Amino acid sequence: MSFQPLKTVTSRTLVLPLTNIDTDQIMPAKFLSMTTKAGLGEHVFANLRYDANGNPTNHELNSEAGKACEILVAGHNFGCGSSREHAPWGLTDYGFRVVISSEIADIFRNNSLKNGLLPIVIEKSAHQWLLDHPGEEVTIDLDTQQVRLPKNGGTYNFEIDAFSRHCLMEGVDEMGYLQNQDDAIAAYEKARG
């Protein structure tokens, strides 16, 4: 088991409304020279959280209320750019368990799923509601694949492939699954010479 199983999350949201937030914004390159994963939560969104002298800004991400948020809501096309897994490592180390947008880039989405961070692409009206209501308490139910908004915001379904859903809910990673396919892999290698 490499991360805590994720079934339901109920938390206030932290909203970053900008579109196209790339993984350089999430984790600037100067923090990529680490050879471990530890402590990357300190550097996540560093350019928003620290000034030129390295002092903390008054950005919500630096507040106690912000640090208690497990759900990140971001503008369209979150996580584009570099494949650095340091981005989801930083987000999970900070405390996020769910990221919601109207579009999430492929590699970031893929990396998130492998680290217990649930990427949710939600329909535009619900996304807009979330952008317009920062800090509301929202419930994510992975079992029913639903996002439940408070204050008559409604309930929305989201898509996730069955395999990723299973892995997140059980807290299993894919290494063991692949190891179990050793015979098939060996047969493939033999057949192709």
Next chain:
Amino acid sequence: MRMMGHFYGKLSGMDSGPHCVRRRNDLGGKLVTAKTLFDKVWERHVVVPETKTNPATLYIDLHLIHEVTSPQAFTVLRERGLKVRRPDRTLATIDHSTPTKINLDGSRPYVTAQAKTQVETLLANTEEYGIETHGWDSDNRGIVHVMGPELGATQPGMTIVCGDSHTSTHGAFGAIAFGIGTTQVGHVLANQCILMPKPKTMAINVNGQLAEGVTPKDVILAIIAEIGIGGGTGYALEYRGNVFEQMSMDGRMTVCNMSIEAGARCGMIAPDETTFSYLKDRKFTPEDYDAACADWASLATDEGAVFDKEVHIKAEDIKPMVTYGTHPGMGIAVDAVIPAAADATDESALDYMQLKAGAKIAGTPVNKVFIGSCTNSRMEDLRAAAAIFRGRKVASNVTAIVVPGSVLVKARAEDEGLDKIFTDAGAEWREAGCSMCLGMNGDIGAPGDLVVSTSNRNFMGRQGPGVRTVLASPETAAASAVNGVITDPRNMETAA
């Protein structure tokens, strides 16, 4: 030294997938399945087919690794007591954190002790697990996406992965090549496979005659401006049409490299005579080359194959391009005016760039010029830049650096005297590496600097805090270095 195995000539006969169509061909009315290049290469690599509940297990022919995205994967191997399944299908180099200068005493000025540790960790890990590594003493050390093709390790019909989003570069050879995260680097090291659902396919058709002075970089920047930074999300792209057929391998690599900047993990071009002649007689080239080429030629998309989406762009409509905003989709012709902001994010992008809607982008003062990166650091790129620099000087307000993609590119450029042209012009000629594309090694601009860069990303702060990046071709970058302002390279005469 181990040689890579070569897989070709055997179709697996897997299910044809959702976007193949059955049609009758002209030969006896026999039913045949028209497939795309992507379908054909994908099917050859399916170890366990995709089901409703499980992704496909896909075999990986070539795994490229570098110092930034591999150390935590080796840690996982150690923790679980796993071996590297196919060290003979794994190739390593050091490129991101490596200094591009050498101290007078021959030592290398790492930006931090951690950067040095990261490079040394890669070298130690690959030594321990028996992986061929192009480190400091290799003539092929360099940007991982320059090294692979240079060695002939990159071949048509392969699946290629690397913990780097610009792995799409290798699609120029007709390979399915895409970036993965570090967890999957671990999966591939241990199992030589990854789990993934099959992406949709999109054809990007560019036909017609490119105007004089329009380069492959301009073509891809125009494509990204057209389909948008997220337009390719969920798709594998195939670049089709006479413009790509007529393009050199260096040009095709520039195009495929930036597929990810439109959100597509992978972008491919069908292998042809240009591909075959490029790969001939390289280190890992198959011994029975004619047989390999015949097989590779069969990979091209069949007539009548259906893509999930098609885009058509007229070559005649493409001009030399530059970006004006903070992502690669914000591109315009270098002779155009800056468009009005469509939303708050666009507005903040223009604020960050200190540019005004309605103003011409040409003529904007420049502080630095970077010629290099996995997008534009190969011989043709350097020759194109040198043709502009020849007999001219870098403007007094500009610092220009030229960073070759590999040790081999550096040596070849020096054989042709290109280094002398750059240094005579007042540009710096550096050691190979990723350098200022992402600035991990400390090659960055100063806050507020406007950098005309031949790299692939103009994200806020990518080239240093507060640095404003304008993406462009080597020609445009060199012309802008000479004039000290963003310049249309078509206005610069070059010797024939």
